[in-house]
Amino acid sequence: MFGDLMGMMGKLQEAQKKVEETKLRLDTVLVDEQSNDGLFKVTLTANRKIKSIHIDDALLEDKEQLEDYFVLVMNKAIEKATQINEAELAAAAQDGMPNIPGMDMFK
Template identity: 70%
Template structure:
């Protein structure tokens, strides 16, 4: 029984390390979101860190339109990054979970 417990603890520690490595790797994966009219472009990492924001001068003439574009396209970029983030971290967590009876929540 204790051997199984020690094995599970080791597996959990290994999984935690893999999760940390995956988080670092997600900093190198970028997603881009661009408005259809090419007036706004956003780039962020899969860890949802904004890396660049390019605004066409035309948008600077209309504060309300700029605000609308920013909200819409930043949210779209966050959604893309979140999907990648959750898929990558979920795969690592699922792969690393020890087989504990009754705890098959990742199926």
């Protein structure tokens, strides 16, 4: 019984390590998003950290339009980054999970 418990604990620690490694790797996965006309561009990591923003000079003359572009493009980029982040972390966690009866919610 204790051998099984120790084995499960080892697998849980291994799963946790995989998740932490995945989090670090997601800092290097870049997500690019831009407005339909290409006047506003943003790059985020899959951990949702902003790496760069490009604003075309044409947007600098209209504060309200720039704010609208910023909100729309950032929300799309964050949504993409979140999808990648959640999928990768779920896969890392599921891969290392021991087979515990009743814990099939991770499948």
